[in-house]
Amino acid sequence: MKRVDRLVAMAVLGAVAVAWATIVGLDAFRTFIFELDDIGQGQYTFARAVTYVLLTVPRRGYEMFGYAALIGGLLGLGGLAGTGELTALRAAGLSKLRICASVVLGLGVLTLGVVLLGETLGPYGERKAQALQLAAKSKDIALARGGVLWARDGGSVIGARHGRTHGGKGEVDLDGVRVFEFDADGRLVALTLADKAVHVGGEWTLHDLRRTEFGEGSATSRKEASKQWQSTLDPGVLATSIIKPQYMTLRDLGQNIAALDRSQQDASTFRDAWWARVFYPLDLLVLVFCAMPFAFGTLRSGGLSKRLFIGIVLTIGFYLAQRAIVSIGAVYGLHPAFANLIPPLLLVVLATGYFRRHA
Numbered sequence: 001m002k003r004v005d006r007l008v009a010m011a012v013l014g015a016v017a018v019a020w021a022t023i024v025g026l027d028a029f030r031t032f033i034f035e036l037d038d039i040g041q042g043q044y045t046f047a048r049a050v051t052y053v054l055l056t057v058p059r060r061g062y063e064m065f066g067y068a069a070l071i072g073g074l075l076g077l078g079g080l081a082g083t084g085e086l087t088a089l090r091a092a093g094l095s096k097l098r099i100c101a102s103v104v105l106g107l108g109v110l111t112l113g114v115v116l117l118g119e120t121l122g123p124y125g126e127r128k129a130q131a132l133q134l135a136a137k138s139k140d141i142a143l144a145r146g147g148v149l150w151a152r153d154g155g156s157v158i159g160a161r162h163g164r165t166h167g168g169k170g171e172v173d174l175d176g177v178r179v180f181e182f183d184a185d186g187r188l189v190a191l192t193l194a195d196k197a198v199h200v201g202g203e204w205t206l207h208d209l210r211r212t213e214f215g216e217g218s219a220t221s222r223k224e225a226s227k228q229w230q231s232t233l234d235p236g237v238l239a240t241s242i243i244k245p246q247y248m249t250l251r252d253l254g255q256n257i258a259a260l261d262r263s264q265q266d267a268s269t270f271r272d273a274w275w276a277r278v279f280y281p282l283d284l285l286v287l288v289f290c291a292m293p294f295a296f297g298t299l300r301s302g303g304l305s306k307r308l309f310i311g312i313v314l315t316i317g318f319y320l321a322q323r324a325i326v327s328i329g330a331v332y333g334l335h336p337a338f339a340n341l342i343p344p345l346l347l348v349v350l351a352t353g354y355f356r357r358h359a
Contacts, residue, residue, distance in 0.1 A: 004089065008099060009106025011080050016072030016107070023064045023071075028053050044136040055129035059247055062118035066284045069111070070315050073103050073288050100292040104285050111281050118277070119249050126247045149174070153231050156181045160197070162256055164245075164269060172199045172235040175265065177206065179229075189214055195263050197229060204229040208263075245273035253277070268330060275336040276326075279344070286344040287318050290351035318343065 035049040077099075080086040089099060149160040161176030179192040194209035206229045212221040245253060253274040260267035291314045322343040329339030 005102045008102035012073050012076030012103050012106050015076035016068050019072040020068035023068050024060050027060050042137045048136050052129045052133050055125040058121035059126045062122045065114045067315050069288050100289050104289045115281055123249045199235040204231045245270050272336050275340050279340040286347050290347040
């Protein structure tokens with residue numbers, strides 16, 4: 001059994017490595033082509049564009065591993081089928097279930113490494129890449145640790161705990177906003193704390209704010225439900241600097257969820273991203289395990305293009321079904337944990353029916 005597991009694992013992992021490198025390389029190259037259009041903007045040079053793309057490679061590797069695992073698994077088993085080794089394993093008494101288990105066993109260790117990559121180098125590289133790009137393109141906006149935004153707006157300094165885009169182009173929300181206003185001598189004259197700043201229709205609006213003005217030996221403070229904010233902050237630049245929730249670590253997502261819950265704001269975007277990360281390894285391994293037996297009948301007769309087509313269709317189909325189920329669950333108030341658990345459970349039911357009929 002150990003030899004069988006080693007044989008299947010080596011065939012599958014080799015194919016997965018080739019597929020993974022190809023997919024990540026193509027995705028990075030596509031991004032680099034788009035970045036060429038921004039060269040010359042501010043201090044954004046060719047070298048910085050290359051560095052930006054390289055820093056995002058770990059994050060891209062984490063994102064693309066699911067596609068590579070499924071396509072590589074089909075290619076690996078297809079290679080064994082092409083040499084007759086898969087037929088020999090079946091003739092020796094190994095069931096399709098046992099062979100599929102060998103595939104998942106081989107991918108399990110690699111998946112663990114990818115999960116660690118997604119919690120360490122992936123978010124770190126993405127944060128560094130965004131900070132590098134932002135510093136080169138705009139001298140007035142900086143990205144700090146944890147995705148905190150800092151910006152200079154005339155005589156004011158603005159900080160925001162995190163931001164997100166929504167709706168149409170140029171619509172941005174900033175949460176946990178702090179506006180420090182200074183006079184010409186650098187003295188703090190006013191401080192505004194707002195739960196949220198929203199840019200819609202070309203205007204900024206602060207919500208649930210407290211403004212404190214400092215005088216000579218005194219300070220006055222008042223609360224307002226909302227107030228129009230005269231700011232020259234470019235929402236387009238802010239949108240490119242905002243780190244998406246799916247790129248954050250579980251720890252950062254948890255901190256954002258807790259902060260939004262304390263201020264009674266909507267944390268569904270971050271909560272969905274948190275549960276999607278938790279279920280990432282389960283979804284991946286279940287998808288690979290359940291997809292392998294459905295392709296057994298085509299591995300001997302199908303060529304490379306046919307196996308690639310099967311892998312792409314299954315991966316895209318699962319991704320679309322999962323997104324649809326999670327979105328429907330959010331509409332009907334279903335907990336994200338259950339919504340993310342439904343797709344792999346459906347696959348397990350389908351695979352169980354297949355194994356019972358084709359043992």
